[in-house]
Amino acid sequence: MHTKSLAQLAQGLQAGEFTSVELTHRYLERIDEFGPDLNCFITTTADLALQQAQAADARIAAGEAGPLTGIPLAHKDIFCTRGVRTSCGSRMLDNFIAPYESNVSEQLARAGMVMLGKTNMDEFAMGSSNETSYYGAVKNPWNLAAVPGGSSGGSAVAVAARLTPIATGTDTGGSIRQPAALCGITGIKPTYGRVSRYGMVAFASSLDQAGPMTQSAEDAALVLGAMAGFDQRDSTCVEQPVPDYMAGLEQDLKGLRIGLPKEYFSDGLDNEMARVIDDAIAVFRDLGAELVEISLPNTTLAVPTYYVVAPAECSSNLSRFDGVRYGYRCEDPQDLEDLYKRSRGEGFGDEVKRRIMIGTYALSAGYYDAYYLKAQQLRHLISDDFKQAFEQVDVIMGPTSPSVAFNIGEKSEDPVSMYLSDIYTIAVNLAGLPGMSVPAGFINELPAGLQIIGNYFDETRLLNVAHQYQQQTDWHRRIPEQFS
C-alpha cells in the first residue's frame, strides 16, 4: 500500500479496497517503526489523523470525494496548524501552538487530506543538511550516516522512506529541491507568488515558496493543483488561475528546447554528477528534445547575493521572537534588555544567530548601500540572465546539487562550504522562477537529482517534462531497501 502513487491510492479508496482509516493506520505504523531512527518527524498527530480519516471515509462514502480525499500527508513544521505545535525546528517555538491554519495546510485539508504529523527541518529553514534543527539531525534513508539535505529534510526523508505518500516543503534557496535530490524523490518549488505564504513562518519573505515533495511528477501535479491559487491574505500572491497540471502531463516533448547553461557544466562539476546529468539529458534527446547551450553569466553571483538578501530579510522577520508574547522566554529576566538578550540567545541556534548577525550588519547605516542595495542590483542581473535564456529555450536543466548527500557533521563546521551546496538552486529563488528536482541516478549508492527550471508560471511544462522523463526511467520508484 505504501508504495502506491496518489492516483492508485485514490482509486483504492474510491473502489473500497481500503479505507482512509486503514491507510492512515498503515502510515502511522510505519512512522512508529522507522520514524525514530530517521528522526524525520517532530510531532505526529495520530488522533487527529484518524479523525480526519474517518471524515474522509464519510466523504468518500457520500460520493463527495476529490482525488486527494483520504490520502495522508505530512507537513513541514513551518506551516502553522491550528491546535498543533508549530516549532519551525527551533527551541524558540517549541511551545508554540498556532491559533490559526496556514493557507497551504488549510487547502489540503479542504481537499480531504489527512495530516499524519509535522516533519523535522533546519531551524527556521536555515540550513542545507537538516543538522541545525533543535530536534536533532535527520538521517538519510539511503545511508543513515548521511544528511538528507535541507531545510525540508524531514519531509524529503518521510517521503523517501514511504512514511507518508507526500509531504509539503518550503524552498527559500533550494530547501525543497536539494533534499529531494539527496533523498531520491521529486520536489517542485513553484513560481514565487503561485502558492500563498499565509501561515508559513517566514524566513526570507521575497524568496520563500511552498511546494509538494512527492514520489513522482504526477503526484506533484495533483498536489500542487490543490496548494496553488490566489489568497488575498498574502499580498505577494499572484491572482492568476491555476491550470489543470494533470491535463498537461502527457504532452510529448518533441521540439522541446532544453537550455544547458555552460556555467553549470564547468570544470568544477564532479565527474560522476556530470555523467548522471548527461545520461538524463540523453533521455530527453531521445524523446525528441532539442539541446541548446546557453549562458547564465552571473551564476557565480547567486550565492553571495543570496547570503545578503536572505539574512537581511530574516534578521527582520525573526525580530518578533522576543520572548514577550509567545515562544521561548528565558528564566527570571532581570529587565527588558535581559529578557531580549537571553530569550533570543537561548532560543535560537547558532546558524540562525549567524544569519541574524549577517543580515543586521548588511542593513546597518553605512553598509546598506554596499550590501543590501548592491545585492538587489545583482538580483536583477541574475533575473535578466534567465529572462534572456528563456527567449531561446523552454526549460533549463542541470544538476540540483553539486554532490550527493554528504555525511552528518562533514560540513557543519564550515558554513561557506555548506552554503555552496545550494549553488544551482539559489539563483532560481532570486529570480522567482519555478524549479524542480527529479531523481536521475545514483552515485555511490546515494541518489542524485536533475534540476529543471522553467519560466514564470510555467509549472505545467515543468511537470510535463518531469513526468515524461519518469515514464522512461524508474529512478523515482527506487526505495531504500531497509524501508521498502
Add this chain to the structure above:
Amino acid sequence: MEWEVVIGLEIHAQLATQSKIFSAASTAYGAEPNTQACAVDLGLPGVLPVLNEQAVVMASRFGLAIGAQVAPRSVFARKNYFYPDLPKGYQISQFELPIVGQGSIEIELEDGSSKTIGITRAHLEEDAGKSLHEDFHDMTGVDLNRAGTPLLEIVSEPDMRSPAEAVAYMKKIHSLVRYIEICDGNMQEGSFRCDANVSIRPKGQEEFGTRAELKNINSFRFVEKAIQYEIERQIDVLEGGGEVVQETRLYDSAKNETRSMRSKEEANDYRYFPDPDLLPLEVDAAFLEEVRKTLPELPDEKKHRFMKEYGLSAYDAGVLTASRELAAYYEDAASAGGDQPKLVANWVSGELAALLNKNNLDITESPVSAAMLGGLVKRIADETISGKIAKTVFEAMWNGEGDADAIIESKGLKQITDTGAIEKVIDDIIAANPAQVEQLLAGKDKLMGFFVGQVMKATQGKANPGQVNSLLREKLKQK
C-alpha cells in the same frame, strides 16, 4: 544677541478607517486591552500584512488637498527596533518613497497676514501598541489594541519662525484633516499629535542651528509652551558658551519642561529596508480622479472665496473657515442676513464665538441658529434696532426666547425713528441742562456724548444714535 527660532513639525494624524492599516481588526478607541488585536497585530509567526485601501484613499485626499503629488509608486519599508509594544520588532512605514510628496499650506497670523508653510512629505505607517506601567506590580502590561492603527505622518519644512506660527500651522493641519474627513482630530485620544524640531540661530544667519526634536506634544497649548521652553533653553545654552546637542527631548506638560531622552549617538539604527511582504503601492490617475471628485471645497479655497465673495479680510476669512461647520454656519447666516456679510462675520466671530467659547460649545451646538443670527443682522441693517439693542436681542435669542423679530416685538425694542418724538425728548433735555448747553456752545465738544447719552437713556436705547446726533446739532445751532 538677537536669536531667530526655526521650527519644523512632524504631525501624526490617525486615519479614520474602520479597520487597521494591515489587518481587519477594528480601530475603535477605548476597548478592553488586547480585544482588538488579531493575529497580524500580535505579530504571530507566518501572518502577513494586507494594505487597507481606505488608508490609501485618505492619504491621497490629503495629498490632493495640499497640492502635492500623490506618488504613482510608493514603497512600504520596515523600521526595525525592539520594544514590547512593537509586536513584530519592526514598524511598517514609508521611508524613501512616501505616498505624498511636496505640498504647502497657508496659515493666518494674528496680525492679519498670511504665510505659506511647505510640507515636505506625508507617509503612511502603522501605530505601535501601548505599554502600561501602572497596575502591574513591577511588571509592564502591553495593550496592542492600537497596534496597526493607520497613521499619516505629515512632515513640514522648517518654515516656522515662532511658537505662534507653529500653533497656527498645527491648527491649520488639524482643520484640514477634519475638513477632508480623514481624521477625527481628537487630541485627548491621541488621534492627532506632533513632534517639533526646534533650533535657533543668530538673526540674519543663513545656516540652521543644531536642532532638538521634542516628542509627545498632544495639544495646541503644549506645542506653544514646549517650543517656548526649548527656545529659552537653547538660548541659555548658547549664551552660556555651550553647544546645543542633536537629541530627542521629551516634553513634560506637568512640569512644563523638555528633557533629554536620547542623543544622536544613542539613536537607534532603524535598518530601514523595503518590506518584502508588501508590493510597491501603485496609485494611478483614474484612482486619483475618483478621490478628487469626493473632496469638499478646501479651507484655503473657501477662505479666498470668502474674501472675494463677502469682502472679508484674510484674517476674518481664515477664522470663519477654520472648520467646515463654522464656514457653513457663516454662509447660512450671511444669506439670511441680507446684504451684510461683514456685519454677519463680526457677529459670528465676535458675540457668538465668545458665548460658545464661554459655554464650551461647538458651532453645531449653538442655541442661536444661523437663520436667527441672520434675522438679527437684518434688523440692525434696516435700523429697526441699534447695535446696542442688538446685543440684548442676541442674549434673549441665546436664552431661547425666540427669533429677533419676536423678541423685538415682545420687548418693545424697536428703534424710534419718528423725528418729532426724538425732537421732543431733545428739547426736554436741553431745557433741563442749561449749564451743559452753555459749556458745549463755548466749545467743550466732548459734552455731545453726554447729550446723546441722555437722549438714549430717556428713550431706553430705542432712538437711533446717529439720528439723535444730527438732530441735537441742529437744535443747538439754533441756540
